[in-house]
Amino acid sequence: MALPADPAPELQEYAHPEKLVTTAWLADHLGEDGLVVVESDEDVLLYDTGHIPGAVKIDWHLDLNDPVTRDYVDGEGFAALMSRAGITSDTTVVVYGDKSNWWAAYALWVFELFGHADVRLLDGGRVLWQSEGRELTREVPQPAATEYPVLERHDEASRAFRDDVLAFLGGQLVDVRSPQEYTGERLHMPDFPQEGAVRGGHIPGASSVPWAKAAREDGRFRPRAELESVYLQEQGLDPAAPVIAYCRIGERSSHSWFALKYLLGFADVKNYDGSWTEWGNSVRVPIVTGSEPGEVPAR
Amino acid sequence: MTAPSGDATASGGPADQGTNAPLPEAFAEIVDDFHAVSGNDRVQMLLEFADDLPELPERYRDHPELLEPVPECQSPIFVITEVDGQGEEAPARLFFSAPPEAPTTRGFAGILAAGLEGLTVGEIRAVPADVTENLGLAEVVSPLRLRGMAGMLGRIKRQLGEKAGLQ
Numbered sequence: 001m002a003l004p005a006d007p008a009p010e011l012q013e014y015a016h017p018e019k020l021v022t023t024a025w026l027a028d029h030l031g032e033d034g035l036v037v038v039e040s041d042e043d044v045l046l047y048d049t050g051h052i053p054g055a056v057k058i059d060w061h062l063d064l065n066d067p068v069t070r071d072y073v074d075g076e077g078f079a080a081l082m083s084r085a086g087i088t089s090d091t092t093v094v095v096y097g098d099k100s101n102w103w104a105a106y107a108l109w110v111f112e113l114f115g116h117a118d119v120r121l122l123d124g125g126r127v128l129w130q131s132e133g134r135e136l137t138r139e140v141p142q143p144a145a146t147e148y149p150v151l152e153r154h155d156e157a158s159r160a161f162r163d164d165v166l167a168f169l170g171g172q173l174v175d176v177r178s179p180q181e182y183t184g185e186r187l188h189m190p191d192f193p194q195e196g197a198v199r200g201g202h203i204p205g206a207s208s209v210p211w212a213k214a215a216r217e218d219g220r221f222r223p224r225a226e227l228e229s230v231y232l233q234e235q236g237l238d239p240a241a242p243v244i245a246y247c248r249i250g251e252r253s254s255h256s257w258f259a260l261k262y263l264l265g266f267a268d269v270k271n272y273d274g275s276w277t278e279w280g281n282s283v284r285v286p287i288v289t290g291s292e293p294g295e296v297p298a299r
Numbered sequence: 300m301t302a303p304s305g306d307a308t309a310s311g312g313p314a315d316q317g318t319n320a321p322l323p324e325a326f327a328e329i330v331d332d333f334h335a336v337s338g339n340d341r342v343q344m345l346l347e348f349a350d351d352l353p354e355l356p357e358r359y360r361d362h363p364e365l366l367e368p369v370p371e372c373q374s375p376i377f378v379i380t381e382v383d384g385q386g387e388e389a390p391a392r393l394f395f396s397a398p399p400e401a402p403t404t405r406g407f408a409g410i411l412a413a414g415l416e417g418l419t420v421g422e423i424r425a426v427p428a429d430v431t432e433n434l435g436l437a438e439v440v441s442p443l444r445l446r447g448m449a450g451m452l453g454r455i456k457r458q459l460g461e462k463a464g465l466q
């Protein structure tokens with residue numbers, strides 16, 4: 001049985017308020033049957049330094065990715081992971097993490113590829129929970145193994161591949177990387193390692209909307225009116241038309257994907273997880289450098 | 300991990316020397332300790348190194364510009380070396396700075412701090428560049444993240460070589 005949605009008034013303005021929970025709601029519901037809290041971070045050891053009581057760790061690199069192919073785990077791998085985490089197909093899963101929930105949003109997106117029914121984000125993530133002085137523990141839970149069905153992953157609804165993006169040129173593409181990555185001055189985030197793209201720039205026609213425009217200083221998502229001001233008024237995006245978001249490896253764009261789909265209610269949003277580490281290495285795909293979206297090549 | 304050669308050292312050159320040299324005793328013990336346990340115990344051991352990373356001495360706390368960043372790491376980490384004298388025999392000291400929200404990076408720094416403590420410039424420069432791959436950490440932190448530790452070691456070796464007048 002899924003837990004009831006968080007009735008907090010500040011969430012109700014979003015298109016899908018049931019996809020977020022507040023720190024206060026989570027604190028009140030910790031330990032309840034039917035709820036599993038998942039921490040998913042960039043730093044794989046952060047969970048072990050202290051986590052929300054009862055939370056389990058799911059790592060994007062070690063748990064969600066296939067170790068050989070550049071892809072996510074398959075249905076059997078996901079079922080085994082869910083079983084270890086004590087999650088059943090009826091479980092309400094609340095994901096939180098570091099870096100304004102980049103990796104948490106990415107994990108949520110993978111859960112949804114497998115069709116897990118009820119997965120929500122903790123608004124504000126790890127940083128907000130910590131800054132509010134809420135409890136963290138180093139005690140690692142030992143959940144009893146569950147039976148989780150082997151589900152087929154359905155990528156069509158929320159995942160875009162390189163060829164999908166090529167066929168989509170001229171549509172609403174959103175590049176959520178830093179402005180310097182967009183122009184091509186940089187191949188990686190400031191202060192982050194170079195992750196191996198041989199060309200810099202952006203996909204022709206893509207708008208530059210850095211992910212942080214959807215986040216407040218404290219890690220929560222911005223109020224709906226501010227999100228509308230960024231994505232609808234400034235960028236002129238049409239919520240009824242399809243959108244594909246991308247970044248470098250798909251984690252920051254999962255954050256924007258969540259904001260567009262669940263907070264603003266865009267009808268068709270996909271995350272291109274191959275992102276710049278694929279596009280910037282692909283032979284003969286069109287690339288634009290500089291601060292303008294640029295010409296979309298004729299097909 | 301089957302990293303391409305040269306990937307493990309940021310600076311290349313002299314840092315690649317001594318690939319077949321035996322590990323310094325303290326470092327060899329750390330490697331043995333990691334291999335004596337598995338899975339979550341390895342994670343806990345790395346966490347202990349993160350917790351125990353010595354704080355920067357005051358002379359560097361007030362002068363962050365003296366520290367060298369290690370961009371191979373996902374999280375901000377800074378390293379500075381001191382060399383007492385010139386040449387291979389000169390004693391070396393290492394200092395690191397990484398924030399608490401970057402425990403993996405702190406753990407890597409803690410391993411290097413403990414494993415290389417009290418050694419000379421020559422002894423540290425002789426540490427095999429692939430030692431970071433032999434701790435058994437790839438399976439608990441992923442090979443991608445381990446690159447940061449190799450980056451730190453490469454930068455330490457380069458700094459030491461410069462300061463000891465070896466290059």
